[in-house]
Amino acid sequence: MRRSGIWIGGAILTVVALAGLLAPWIAPHDPYAQDLTRRLAVPFWMEGALPEHLLGTDQLGRDYLSRLIFGARVSLIIGAMVVVVSGAIGITLGVLGGFFGGRVDDVVLFLITCRLSIPVVLVALAVVGLLGSSTSLVVAVLGLLLWDRFAVVARATTMQVRNLDYVAAAWAAGSSTPRILVSEVLPNIMTHLAVVGTLEMALAILLEAALSFLGLGVPPPLPSWGLMIAEGRDFMFFSAWVIWIPGIALFTLVLAINLLGDGLRDLFGAAPS
């Protein structure tokens, strides 16, 4: 089916986003409430499951479904914030470089090259390890590291748009340079940037999970999916589901975002990636 990617991806993303948004109302339990007498209760399809804990409980007896739902919040907020920060940096640099060319473009290209030579995971680990883990720090670090693709795409598409007749027409109508950048160039490269945005969001969510898994992402007891996998590590032999429930959630969300991104790209015509 044509454009099924957009629909499937969009539907999953909507469900996850709604879950995250409405978490305080739809989560059956407090995600932080511990009950040590009910540690590692099994999910509903296994024998001996507790009816009030659909997906069981973790090693501290916290309701797993509630933690999963609140975890969606963490993933989506971090993903979205990283896209905002990295998008702002990358798009500004890319549009300036692509529009003005010459020296400005040389500087932008140099910055992109510098950025590409920095290993993202290593630097993120080092910074978070040094400054201590917090959600805003994860956002800041990933945002400052993941802008390269925005810059590359914004630069290339701006170069195309810059020479189009309607930009010349805007000059002839007396528009100033900032005005042309903001109201002629930007709206016409947005479709391409939206595609990049989805890809970067998926990447940021995965990186957050990876950092949290290593204990350097969001601090416990915040219910991040990466952190849930990390905390379940010790019990994976006898209670494998503590790992694969958040694992599947992560996989599904990233897949959904990527499907949406691919679908958008097909919809908008070939966007450079």
Add this chain to the structure above:
Amino acid sequence: MSLLEIEGLEVTFGQGEGRVAAVRGASFSVARGETHCIVGESGCGKSVTSLAIMGLLARGATRQAKRMEFDGRDISRLSEREMSRLRGHRIAMIFQEPMTSLNPAYTIGSQMAEVRTRHLGGTKQAALDRAAELLGRVGITAPGMRLGQFPHQLSGGLRQRVMIAMALMNDPELLIADEPTTALDVTIQAQILRLLAQLQADLGLALLLITHDLGVVARVAHQVSVMYAGEVVENAATADLFAAPRHPYTRGLLECLPIPGKVAPGAPLGSIPGMVPKLTPGFTGCGFRSRCSLARAECAAPVALRGAPHLYRCVVDA
């Protein structure tokens, strides 16, 4: 005094060995309420001339002029800021490609309204009313509906009408139209030309029309400048030019035109042998001399315009 006076305009692109002189001494003037055509073949510098007047040359181009005055003001020395206040306000421009000259991201109405509010202020609603009035004036039916539409919903002819209406938003004194009909099919071309001529007469506009089509010139121009290889080689009232062309290039051009009744069917049309010279630095003299049957030794030196009021740039007496 004329509204626009250009004297000795020179535009070069590039630097060093690769330098090309696109315009080397264009001189003409456009009076208020008059249609002035610049005619010439592709690459002769007519579009570059119009962009040079607007101050919209691409990076790497240098512009020089002995005199460049708009309404008595020297526009060659205006700052970018002052120039952008003139552009779209007192000097408006229409481009060749209506299909790509409108921003696909905005509705017709908001693009038109913005041109007005940017220069003259006022409310958006007042600007939209003005836009609707002008759309009606350029012959678009249901202007209210068109204002809410996006460029891709309009045909090429309609878009060019929108471009014309947009250019008129601020009551410009000078309208520069760079091949406004080239990208349109023939019937639409005729409509757009008639519209331009009509508006020019009704509003008392000075119209600087760039074209390669002598048929267009004959129909709408009051005054004509013929450009060849970056120079204005002949400048005259339209009737005089067609009746008695003085420059060998103009004569050659007119011989290329098939005129029913004058040229027998089947008889070969005229053509001009040779190629346009490369305008590298150091090229002086008449650009046409390598293709001209009347060329002499003195053609290699710079040739002055002479013979006012029917000016021509040739050493051979017409």
